[in-house]
Amino acid sequence: MNKFAAILYDSLLEVRDRKISYLYWLVAGVVALAIAFIPNFKINNVDLLESGMVSPEIFQKATATFFDGLIGFMIFLMVFGSAGLIPSFLGRGRVELTLSKPIDRYRLLAMKFASIYIIMCAILTITMTIIWLVLSIRFGVFSWHFFAGLAYAYVQFFAVYCIVFLLGVASHSTVVGIMGYFIIRVATDLLAGRKVVYELLGDSVWKKILDGLYHILPKIGEMSANYAPLMEGKGLDQTYPLYSTLGISVVLFLLALLIFSRRDY
């Protein structure tokens, strides 16, 4: 058992104890059952899919929209599920013992991040794949582009978790992690529509401030716009929100490591 395996094992047992995955199984179960038992799409007893009235492309578009919303909801749950794990790891009486182990502080925290990230992504993968499989079998249409969307969800969750991670390391508080994330999320969604506000702002300084804020904050909401095109097989629709968010997330991640490496426990 190497050091990373030990940290992964610990995180896995904590996630299991907190029953974080239960909600995912519940959502996956309810959605899968709903899909399995919904009737075929028929008009005058004619099956729309079988008759070709609804083309596989339209069906794919509909499922892409469905998964777009579902993945967004799952990531929303993942924020709640994972936000408490870092403050718990840094809790008094536990962190001193962890720091006494022969692991460099940067590596220790990076490994903890990676372990939580892997576990959360694994839960997301299992639940979403089950739903996709039920949907595909039920309607006989296997849209493999779904996995591009799933891979993109890993990237989006990386960005989301970097925010929660930094706030958790800095504040040692689950609540601050969750609230901070949602404040940033709402702020960036509002900033994405800042051009509407420009009409009201005569002062160019405010425009620069809003523009600056838009560019330095992670654009989680705008990233979501890529799910549907990806799952329809069209590729990325907007690249700037993705690349800038990834860059900012890496900075947030490194900042969290820096804080951890310098702080007294």
Added chain:
Amino acid sequence: MTDTAAIKTTNLAKRFWGGFRNKDVLALSDVSLEVHSGEIFALLGPNGAGKTTLMKILLGSLRPTAGAATINGHDCGRWEARRKAGFLPENHRFPSYLTGLQLLYVFGGMSGMSRREIKPKADSLLELVSMSKWRKTKIKKYSKGMMQRLGLAQALLNDPDLVFLDEPTDGVDPIGRREIRNILLDLKRQGKTIFLNSHLLAEVESVCDRVAILDKGKLIKVGSVGSLIEVKPYYWVETYDLPSEAAKKVRAAFDEAQIENNTIKVGFKDGRTINALIDLLRQNNVDIASVKPISVSLEDSFMQLIRPEATGE
């Protein structure tokens, strides 16, 4: 030149920021000490003396404000210093979702041990601390004493050369305390170095080679337990009947003699021994009932160093 000190601190200081309203707290000031390989070394001091702060600096949880500290020649801020170290923290909160055995797997793994190495070692250590029966029970169900025992097993898991124990017998019953004391002595026989923080002075006295006394962040004294509790040549001499004439002679011969009823408390400064007093009493036909040396415990010595006004000496 080879540095044989397992732990060495030089002018170590730690200042905690007190916030915007309060003054900074100087938890450690100019602490220089050496702990030699193979000894049991105890750090004593009242609450808030800086004992835990010193231990945390040595183990890399805290960074010193000034000075330096090394473990086996490595700067204590570097992870290499902790490669062969074990630690039982005070007020630990082990993850309650783990069982005793899982805790050993997690922290053993973090020490770089393989699962194959951990298994037999964990079994024997759980047996040693009498926790085998509870190995698969979640820690949340453990009592304080059980957690302390598990913590000790955890501290010894990676076969450390240097073991840091912060209040190891805290919450442990007398039987457990004796078991822990025996474990410490056994570790010493194996050549391990033990750095101990404890409030239980009788316990320290019985197992430690050397002690350091800290008060308000400053090192007051470092020395062997023997040097701190050196038996002062004081005796209680009880007689069946002490006539006033004989009492006068005793007072004249021994300046420090305190006489109450038939009992004499006397100290010897100038090389004379109790025999001189006994001879004097016998020459005056005084029958001696008993002679008792007054021994000084580590606790007495500690109190005298920390709070001399409280001891009245």
